[in-house]
Amino acid sequence: MLSRRTLLAATLPTLAAGMARAEDAEDYPSRPVTFIVPFAPAGGTDILARLLGQKLEQRLNKSFVVENRPGAGTVIATNFVAHSAPDGYTLMMSVSSLAIDVTLYKKLPYDPLKDLAMVALIASVPFVLVVAPTLPVTSVDDLIKLAKQRPLSYGSGGIGAFHHLCGALFASMAGIKMTHVPYHGTAPALNDLLGGYIQLMFSDLGPALPLINAGKLRALAVTSSHRFATLPDIPPLADAGVPGFDAAAWQAVIAPGGTSKDILNKLNAELNAVVALDDVRSRMTDLGMVPIGQGAPDELRRFLESEIIRWGKVVEAAGIAHSE
Numbered sequence: 001m002l003s004r005r006t007l008l009a010a011t012l013p014t015l016a017a018g019m020a021r022a023e024d025a026e027d028y029p030s031r032p033v034t035f036i037v038p039f040a041p042a043g044g045t046d047i048l049a050r051l052l053g054q055k056l057e058q059r060l061n062k063s064f065v066v067e068n069r070p071g072a073g074t075v076i077a078t079n080f081v082a083h084s085a086p087d088g089y090t091l092m093m094s095v096s097s098l099a100i101d102v103t104l105y106k107k108l109p110y111d112p113l114k115d116l117a118m119v120a121l122i123a124s125v126p127f128v129l130v131v132a133p134t135l136p137v138t139s140v141d142d143l144i145k146l147a148k149q150r151p152l153s154y155g156s157g158g159i160g161a162f163h164h165l166c167g168a169l170f171a172s173m174a175g176i177k178m179t180h181v182p183y184h185g186t187a188p189a190l191n192d193l194l195g196g197y198i199q200l201m202f203s204d205l206g207p208a209l210p211l212i213n214a215g216k217l218r219a220l221a222v223t224s225s226h227r228f229a230t231l232p233d234i235p236p237l238a239d240a241g242v243p244g245f246d247a248a249a250w251q252a253v254i255a256p257g258g259t260s261k262d263i264l265n266k267l268n269a270e271l272n273a274v275v276a277l278d279d280v281r282s283r284m285t286d287l288g289m290v291p292i293g294q295g296a297p298d299e300l301r302r303f304l305e306s307e308i309i310r311w312g313k314v315v316e317a318a319g320i321a322h323s324e
Contacts, residue, residue: 025262028088032063036092038077040070044206044287048122048251049093051283055274064091073097073158075108082110086258088267091119096162096249099307103315104160105322112308115257118300119264120271123289125249126224127166127202128209128231130217135199140220140241143200147176155181155189155198160320162249163189165311166202166223168318173242193217204249205230205288223247229285250307251289252300264297 033056037049046068053064069077074097084090097104098112110116129140137143146152156163159182171178181198183189186207193201194216202223209230211217221237222228225246237245253271255264274280275293284291295303315321 025260025266028263028266029060029062031089032065033088034090035064035066036077036081036090037066037068038070038074038092038094039068041068044125044204044289045093045095045251047287048284048289051280052093052122052253052271052274055277055280056270059270059274073101073104073160075101075105078112078116079109081254081256082112082115084256086117086256086260088255088259088263090256091267092254093122094252094254096125096307096311097160098252098254099304100160100162100165100311100315102308103312103321112304113301117255117257117259117264118297118304119253119255120268120275120297121292121295121300121303122251122253122271122275123284123291124224125162125204125251125289126222126228127162127247127249128205128212128222128228128234129170129200129202129220129237130193130208130212131200131220132193132196133215133218134196135218137220138218140237143220144174144176144241147171147174147178151177151179152199153179153181155183155193155201157186157189158182158184160315160322162204163202164320165314165318166247168320169247169314170202170237170242170245172317173245190217209288224290228288228290230288248290250292261297268295268297 035049035053037046039045050066053066056064069080077092081090081092101108102112131137137146154167156167164180167180186203189201190203190207192198212219219231219234221240222231222234223237225236225238272293275291281291
C-alpha cells in the first residue's frame with residue numbers, strides 16, 4: 001500500500017503543473033508569439049496574419065512576429081507547428097488545405113485532429129468562376145452547354161488546391177468533363193487564362209477582382225451560397241445553374257495540439273473581438289474574405305472534422321489523391 005507521503009509526492013508535480021498552466025494562461029503572453037504563415041509574403045493569407053498580429057499586439061501588449069514558411073502546399077509549415085511546444089507561443093494562419101490534405105496525401109507527418117488545435121475561425125473565402133472575355137459564354141448555363149460540345153480546360157493553383165476541388169466539384173455536379181491544368185499558384189494560372197491557354201478558372205476573389213473590374217475577365221458566378229459584397233451582380237452557382245453548390249475556402253488560426261484550453265479560449269476571445277472591429281472587417285472584405293470570428297475551440301474542432309469528411313469525398317471522387 002502506498003504511504004501518504006508517497007501519494008503526496010506523486011500528487012505534487014501534477015498540482016504544480018496545473019498551477020503553472022493556470023498562471024501561464026492568466027499571464028499569457030509574457031513573451032513574443034511566433035505567427036507562422038504557410039505562404040510567401042504579400043499574399044492574402046500573409047496580409048491577414050499581419051493584420052491580426054498587429055491588433056493582438058495592441059490588445060495583449062506583446063509582439064506577434066509573422067514568420068513565412070511556404071512549401072509543399074502548407075504541409076511544411078503545418079508540420080512545424082504540429083511539433084512545436086504546446087505553450088501558445090507558436091500559432092499558424094491555416095487554410096482549408098488543413099482538412100483537404102488528410103485525404104489528398106497518403107501519409108502526412110501529423111494528424112490535424114490530434115497534433116493541432118483549432119483556435120479561431122477567422123474568415124470564409126468565396127471563389128469566383130471566371131472565363132476569358134473571348135469565350136462565347138455569358139452565363140453558367142452557356143458554359144455547361146459549351147463544355148458538352150467541346151473540350152474545355154480549367155486552371156488551378158496546384159493539384160488538390162481549392163481552385164482544383166471547386167472545378168472538380170463543379171464538373172461532377174454539372175455533369176460535364178473538363179481538363180484540369182495545375183499551376184504553381186494562382187497568378188500564373190490567371191495569366192494563362194488571360195492569354196487564352198485555358199478557358200476558365202475558379203479563383204479566389206482577391207487576385208481576380210481587379211481583372212474582373214477592368215473587363216479582362218468575365219465573372220459568371222461565386223461559389224458561396226450568397227452574393228459577395230464586392231460583386232453584387234454576380235449570382236451564386238447554386239442560383240445560376242448548379243443547384244446545391246456551396247463551397248468556400250476558409251482561414252483559421254491553429255496551435256499545437258495539447259495547448260491548454262485556457263490559452264486557447266483566451267486567444268479565441270481576443271481573435272473574435274479583433275475580427276469584429278470595423279477596420280478589420282473592411283480590410284478583409286477588400287481581400288475577398290467574409291469575416292466570421294465566431295465559435296469556441298471545441299466547436300471548431302467539430303467543424304474541422306466535418307470539413308475533412310466533406311472534402312475527402314471530393315478528393316476521392318476526383319481521383320486526385322497523391323500516392324505518397
